[in-house]
Structure formats: C-alpha cells, structure tokens
Amino acid sequence: MGAAAVALLAATRRRSTPPVTSLLSRAVRGLHEATAAAEEDRARARRRRSSSSRLLGPDISDTWDPSPRAAARPPPPRDYAVDCEPTVTIIDGKSIAEDIRLQISEEVRQMKNAVGHVPGLAVVLVGDRRDSQSYVRFKVKGCEEVGIKSLLAELPGNCTEDEVVDSVARFNDDPSVHGVLVQLPLPQHMDEEKILNTISLDKDVDGFHPLNVGNLALRSRKPLFVSCAAKACLELLLQSGIDLMGKHVTIIGRSKVVGLPTSLLLQRHHATVSVIHAFTANPEEITRESDIVISAAGVANLVRGSWLKQGAVVIDVGTNPVEDPDSDYGYRLTGDVCFEEAVTVASAITPVPGGVGPVTIAMLLANTLDSAKRVYGLSDSTP
Numbered sequence: 001m002g003a004a005a006v007a008l009l010a011a012t013r014r015r016s017t018p019p020v021t022s023l024l025s026r027a028v029r030g031l032h033e034a035t036a037a038a039e040e041d042r043a044r045a046r047r048r049r050s051s052s053s054r055l056l057g058p059d060i061s062d063t064w065d066p067s068p069r070a071a072a073r074p075p076p077p078r079d080y081a082v083d084c085e086p087t088v089t090i091i092d093g094k095s096i097a098e099d100i101r102l103q104i105s106e107e108v109r110q111m112k113n114a115v116g117h118v119p120g121l122a123v124v125l126v127g128d129r130r131d132s133q134s135y136v137r138f139k140v141k142g143c144e145e146v147g148i149k150s151l152l153a154e155l156p157g158n159c160t161e162d163e164v165v166d167s168v169a170r171f172n173d174d175p176s177v178h179g180v181l182v183q184l185p186l187p188q189h190m191d192e193e194k195i196l197n198t199i200s201l202d203k204d205v206d207g208f209h210p211l212n213v214g215n216l217a218l219r220s221r222k223p224l225f226v227s228c229a230a231k232a233c234l235e236l237l238l239q240s241g242i243d244l245m246g247k248h249v250t251i252i253g254r255s256k257v258v259g260l261p262t263s264l265l266l267q268r269h270h271a272t273v274s275v276i277h278a279f280t281a282n283p284e285e286i287t288r289e290s291d292i293v294i295s296a297a298g299v300a301n302l303v304r305g306s307w308l309k310q311g312a313v314v315i316d317v318g319t320n321p322v323e324d325p326d327s328d329y330g331y332r333l334t335g336d337v338c339f340e341e342a343v344t345v346a347s348a349i350t351p352v353p354g355g356v357g358p359v360t361i362a363m364l365l366a367n368t369l370d371s372a373k374r375v376y377g378l379s380d381s382t383p
C-alpha cells in the first residue's frame with residue numbers, strides 16, 4: 001500500500017471510527033446536554049412547585065377510610081362486659097361544665113349589677129341539618145342557664161350567601177351582641193371562608209379568624225379568642241391533673257375547629273404534638289407511642305384499644321351518629337374511640353356523650369363573657 005493510500009485509509013477510518021478522545025468528548029458533551037436538560041426539567045418542576053397553590057398542597061378533603069383497619073374487626077357489642085383498668089378515670093365533662101357555668105352565671109350577675117348589661121351571643125344557622133340544629137339548641141340552652149342573651153337567625157338551606165352575610169353584618173353592628181358564630185358546616189353551595197371572614201374579629205367567639213389562629217400560633221401573643229373545642233380539651237386535661245409539659249400528645253384530625261387549634265394550644269403548654277390525618281401512613285403506630293390521644297376525626301370507633309399505649313389518656317372529641325333502633329331518635333351519638341376497648345388500656349378517658357361536648361359549650365359561654373368584659377372594661381377571669 002502506497003503512502004497516499006495509507007493516508008486515505010487513515011482519513012476514512014477517522015471519519016467512520018473517530019478516535020477515543022473524540023468519542024469521549026462527544027460523550028461528555030452529550031452528558032452535559034442531558035444534565036442541562038435534566039436541570040432545566042428540575043427548575044421547571046421547582047417553578048411549578050413554588051407557585052403558591054403547589055406550596056400549600058392539593059386541596060383534598062380528609063376522608064378517613066376506616067376499612068380495612070378498623071372495620072375488619074367490628075367493635076364489641078354495647079353490653080360487652082367492660083373490663084376496666086382498676087385505676088381508669090372516666091373524666092366527667094358534665095360536672096366540669098357545670099362548675100364553669102356556675103362561675104359564669106356569677107360573673108354575668110356581677111356584670112349586670114356593675115354596668116346594667118349582660119353578654120349577648122348571636123348564632124346563625126343555615127339549613128336543616130339535624131345535628132347542627134341540636135348543637136345550636138345546646139348553645140342557646142347554655143346561654144339561658146347562665147343569663148347570657150342569645151339571638152338566633154335561622155335561614156333556609158337554599159338562601160343566598162348574601163343573606164347569610166347580611167345576617168352576620170347585623171349582629172356585628174348590634175352593641176348588645178358580643179359574640180357571633182355561624183354554625184358549620186354550611187350548605188355545599190356556600191363559600192364558608194367568605195362568610196366567616198365577615199364576622200368581626202372582636203366578636204369571633206369561635207376563634208376561627210386568621211388573626212386569632214395566627215396569634216395562637218405565635219407563643220408570645222395573646223389571641224382574643226381560642227377555639228372552644230380546643231379550650232375544652234385543655235380544660236379536661238388540666239382539671240384531671242394531667243401534666244402536659246414534654247408529654248407526647250397525638251391529635252387525630254387537623255380541622256380548624258379542633259385539631260389545628262388544639263395542636264397550637266398544646267404547644268403553648270410545652271407538649272410534644274403529633275397531628276395525624278387521613279393520609280398518615282401509620283396512625284396506629286404513632287398513637288401507640290403517645291401519652292395522650294385526642295381524637296377529632298369524625299369516624300365512629302376509629303381508635304381501637306390496640307391503638308393505645310397502656311395508661312394513655314384519651315380525649316374523644318368525636319360525636320358520630322350511629323343507628324340505634326332502641327334509642328328515641330333511631331340513632332345515638334358515639335365517639336371516635338371504641339370506648340369498651342379503650343377503658344381496658346387507658347388511665348383516663350372522656351365518654352361520649354358527657355365528655356368534651358358540654359365543656360365545649362361552656363367555653364363558648366366563657367368566650368362570650370370575656371368579649372363582653374372587654375367591651376365594658378371589666379377584668380378577664382373565666383377559663
């Protein structure tokens with residue numbers, strides 16, 4: 001082969017089979033391009049993630065699916081022989097509520113003597129849900145028992161949002177009203193947030209206003225009002241002599257009515273708080289490690305005896321209607337906790353009914369009284 005042929009062959013080889021250095025540099029360039037593309041994808045994803053709606057998470061409601069975990073094993077029958085721990089305390093919410101109401105009645109009487117006015121609570125009830133109607137009846141009855149004036153606006157379920165807003169606005173402007181609440185849930189077609197936003201901050205006895213929730217979250221600040229159910233949980237624990245500092249408390253449910261404010265309030269009491277919800281992977285394991293379990297999931301018998309550590313304290317906020325042909329209304333209220341099983345494990349437990357419910361109403365009366373005291377320049381002493 002002549003020199004020219006060798007040169008041609010070498011040139012052809014170079015074209016068809018590039019040298020290793022060229023291959024490497026092409027590979028490196030390819031890698032750079034792939035890396036750059038991947039980086040661009042990641043940046044795009046980051047940009048998508050950092051839009052506020054992505055950061056706040058998808059808006060999926062908490063629907064607990066009790067099967068197969070809880071439903072697989074039916075709860076024991078109601079007449080099941082309760083084999084209580086000899087030391088278990090059934091926390092008596094009715095009597096705690098009665099003591100609070102007595103104190104409130106006395107303060108209402110003193111207010112009337114001092115300034116000639118009593119506190120006033122206004123309730124807006126929309127629609128004809130039987131559970132809401134009975135909660136509102138309890139609230140109105142609670143007012144009557146302590147001498148607080150109550151005003152009730154009942155609107156049909158097919159009324160407009162504007163009619164509800166007008167009703168709230170009238171109560172906001174009424175100087176004899178110191179607390180305004182809209183009973184939840186509202187009918188599906190209504191914008192709950194828009195309606196709750198119209199309640200005056202200084203009459204927000206439910207404690208749902210963002211400033212009240214925010215100030216509750218910031219430990220050095222004092223909200224005007226704290227959620228009644230959250231205060232009830234704390235009151236039941238404190239009155240039962242249960243120490244909270246450094247204790248592991250698990251709250252089941254993260255609603256604005258119970259779970260969220262209770263978690264914030266407990267942190268102010270230096271508890272270590274876990275909040276679990278319908279998407280928590282291992283709820284049973286978390287509750288089993290907890291000194292105190294507060295359940296507000298709204299699922300009958302979700303919390304079984306096996307979910308609890310020996311000696312745990314259990315606060316059951318659930319009020320779930322379950323069919324009961326023997327009861328007057330064809331149904332009875334039951335908690336989130338399988339009471340018959342829990343009493344064999346817990347050291348203290350609230351019953352349903354007669355536990356959190358009456359204390360929650362008492363706290364609503366206390367919030368209304370506090371609001372009136374602020375208006376009339378009297379000092380704050382109720383729970």
Ligand code: GUN
Pocket residue numbers: 181182183184185206228229257
């Ligand atoms: N529905 C159930 N609980 C409550 C509550 O505490 N406040 C109001 N406004 N509605 C409720």
